[in-house]
Amino acid sequence: MTATLRTLGILALIYLAALTAGFLLYIGLIASPLLGSIPLLFYRGVAIAFIGALLLVLLLTVAARRIAALDLSTMIGAAALSLAFNISFLIVFPVTFDRSITMFLLARIEKQDGQLTPPMLEEVFVRQYLGDLHQIDRRVAEQTLSGNIVQRDDGRIELTPQGRRLLSGARTIGGWFGADPRFVTAPDSGFPAH
Template sequence: MTQMTETRSTLRRAFALVLLYAAATLVGGVIFVALLRAALAFLGPGVMFYRGVGALIVDFFLLIVLVAAAAARLPRRFGIDGADALGAAIVATSLLLAAFVLGPITADRSISVFMLSQFDAADRPLTGAEARDAFVRVYVDDWAQIDRRLKEQALSGNLEQGPEGWRLTAQGRAFMKTARALSSIFGGDPRFVGRKN
């Protein structure tokens, strides 16, 4: 009888934790989107990734408070406490970060997504040369994406502009060192990070 009671208690707690984590992720997602859409200056420079990280930090602390308040209202038989609220906030924030990087950041920065959008907008098949020409004409020239990247890297502290042009900062060199190491570990294309092989 005692073992059956313990099993029920464990299952009840596990179910309550799953619901708590799911609710934290849902509520955290709504808060995260609202913070990004509000475009608050204190979230970081005008680079989507950094604003997103700033919004997630704010979101994390709000989630701790909200989830702890919700957990305190649950009946004691569920066995949910403040540590579970912290865990739910950590899991929710981690999932939101992964979704943010894989979704909006990829769509905003990916050359592949741009290329696919050109095929989607075309009323006929495109040749490789037409896709390349569209990339240069639209992405590079019309949308000035190189200028955008230079400004973003300056805002990030990786580049600085001098009288003779742009140069890498000490932070930028450290970033490239890290990028080369990650590329080497995960087998990325060495050309993107200036590795020989």
């Protein structure tokens, strides 16, 4: 039993060290100009996470010469754990902060602490978030680049088959977690069809 606990302890330390090294490597790569030509934070972050995982495997391969417990399966497991952690971190923090209406509103509340009412905050949102920051234009550009929509010559926007699959998947997964369906299912009322 003691040998098993020792082995598990060594593996836990290896995984923790690999997770830490992989995260630091990821942060360093994100801060570098690597793949700076990719305009979407999410796509750039995922691509760099994969590059970081490959570099981590190389580092672990070098370390395996000195650490007997670092066999191929441990290296692959540690790199996979690092990849999963880094992508999760990307989605939960930077991507959420980059897109979050809540963070936008909190920053405005902080700036005008105690001065804004809900109607005033709504006005700030419409004027700054939608107007000055051109967030609709940004989303149209991002979703076009992602392949979820296309903009016709007359300027109207159409959902692609990929976009329909994305919405269908969002409705399914959102249903599993009890997410608000109003964000993925538009009401019947709205703009008249032309």
